[in-house]
Amino acid sequence: MTTAGIQAMYIYGGAAYLDVTELARHRQLDNARFENLLIKQKTVALPWEDPVTFAVNAAKPIVDMLSDAEKNRIELLITCTESGIDFGKSLSTYVHHYLGLSRNCRLFEIKQACYSGTAGFQMALNFILSGVSPGARALVVTTDISRFTVAGRNEAPAEDWSFAEPSSGAGGVAMLVSGEPTVFRADVGANGYYGHEVMDACRPLPDSEAGNVDLSLMTYMECSQQAYLEYRKRVTEADYRSSFQYLAFHTPFGGMVKGAHRTIMRKIVKASPDEIELDFMQRVAPGLNYCQRVGNIMGGTVFMSLASIIDNGNFDAPRRIGCFSYGSGCCSEFYSGMVTGEGQKQQQRLRIREQLDRRYRMSVADYERIVVNNTNLRFGMRDVTPDFHLIPEAWDKMNNTPQLYLKEIRDFHRKYEWR
């Protein structure tokens, strides 16, 4: 097997979102500075949503596209997350059950902060490329949520962590990886990876984050250059400006991507400020569209950027897309693949944009109710019945398409139902 990549992908951006400029005003963040962050909306996880529902709701439309025979050839299911709900049992077991996949399938979970999705994707690619099970498929699902709690805010985080709340979203990305890569054909072996130990951003406690914003930005910028330089060592004819018609970045928030792109273009391409701005609009901005609407979904963000490029870019001719993935702690990777007009048409039929448009727009008052209620959904809760009446409009919105929701947790076991 010499060809592999994404056969289909879907982004699930939740049932409700918050306009983050309203949140910024409410939190009294500096508005002029805030605009430079290039954030617009963020998906907020509702009480009946958790990492399992995001994962299953992302994968369901893809699995439904398959015949039973094809579905039964999914032999590898990897969930990629930093929002785990159990130290031992992986999310993939629930996802496997609610998608009704074959029992002859490997189930496990991968963690490496926001790099997890790329880690899962690359492992799946290698499984396909190895040819050890001809015709097999792999399903890679990233799922991450952030639940801010009242207690967290009272601890008065460092000033710059105020960016974390408006930029942290919730969402799942599912990718069917196979030897028929209609959507994204990976450039085999064209991978530059770069990682080292650094304490920039982490989740050392079950329900809160910690870290050093400056260090995190520096590490991200440094990795964005070093991973590409390693890629260029392996793909000697690569040229940052001309080899990739689009660039999909891991996007914690747009402003960070803009800074990294500017630095690389200045340093490696030696481009002028005007050229850099134009290049950003042409090659990077199409990927920001979905990211600006859902917020940072961690493990899946780089793929949300990729999906946004595929839906919003110009694919009259096949285009090569360069992808940069970064996960704090840290590990990063620059890799690439080809997208064609046929792949774009297939993706557009999944109507990701329309799904984002359907979300309920919550008020800051709704959001504050969620934040208070999040205390009931902390890590390790033994028995929980979610409050389905907390935001009735959001609950009603879920009637349109079949979606999985968390019905209850009893003796730690999570029970879900379709609605």
Add this chain to the structure above:
Amino acid sequence: MEMDEIFQTLIRSIREVLPELREHQFQEEDQLKELGANSIDRVEILALTVEVLSLDIPLTALQGAHNIGELAALIKEQQQLITGKQNQL
């Protein structure tokens, strides 16, 4: 390179990232955050300075300075480390 030259390079980078400080009289005690630089601005200022000085060091080596005077000193220290290594070769 002398401290003053490093300090002046640093100031030029700050002004490039934050043009509103064109008229500001910089002091060693000035803190980037107090001058209005957010975290993205701060990292860009460092990236630009390191680039102009052609220093091949990770930005993370410049962590921990409390003001721009200390930052210039850190840059000088890194520069000397590199020169020291080159001399050994």
